[in-house]
Amino acid sequence: MGANPDVLIGAILAGATFGDSISPISDTTIASAGTQGADIGGVVRSRLKYVVPAGLLAMLASAALDATRSSAAGAVAAAIPVSARGLPMLVVPALVIGLLVAQRHLIEGLLLGILATVVLGLALGLIAPSAIVHVDRASFGAKGLIVDGMGRGVGASVFTILLVGLVATLQATGALDRLVHWATRPGTTARGTEAWIVAAVSERCCSRPTASSPCLPWVRWPGAAARRPASVPTGAPTCST
């Protein structure tokens, strides 16, 4: 395609973020609706007026960014032969999403997704049987596409575990509790309350980066309902803001 790799990955991430912010099956939408007693459809509709303009602006910005950056790597990518033979593989993520919508367990959905990928890939001749998984005689270890794929997630997994340990240490000092207590004081105006919510969620996002859907503190911890300040109305803007 000849796109700049940085801009291309940024645009892909932007698309994923757009879906996460508006999809009725995303964790942020479900958490917003569930914790505030709102219906999911209402949360999605309330977000449209913000999300759609932001999405259009992002499309224009990504196109402008790519137009202003030349890339040798992009020229290399443009020279790679492409084929439409892999398009049927899009059935697999659709299958996994369908299973999750049908409230099947995540592990079950992912395992079935791997199985469907292997079956479909073999049927279409996109992958060779020996490439899936095999025993390497030299190292006497498992090798193959699945093992390699899992290996790419090891770094992020170790990083996450260490980060959670760091956050737990911070929590033990009580610093986060004091910050949360300060951040959850009630506002006196709608604008002030919204500003506090944005600041509190931003703080949670930055200090607990492993959480994919941090909401206001009282809805994330065990015994959340009991910790929710009575002065904050159920209908007040919270996570969806």
Place this chain on the structure above:
Amino acid sequence: MTVCTWPFLLPYCLPTILASSASASGAPYGLPRVSPFAAGINNTYSWALLLAVLVAVATGFGRREAPSNTAQDRLSP
């Protein structure tokens, strides 16, 4: 909506790290791995959404006030 901004922008959050990890699959074709920082800084949607949130808070765009004798009373300390 704020939750769809920072985790997708900061280089030490999972979305940007996973995006960087995904770019490693281009190595066999001579493509460079994109850093989490570059992935986040080029995530134009999260920047735009952050701008939308700040504008909405500042201007009240899209805000629906509850009846004065309920929400305002409950918001008061």
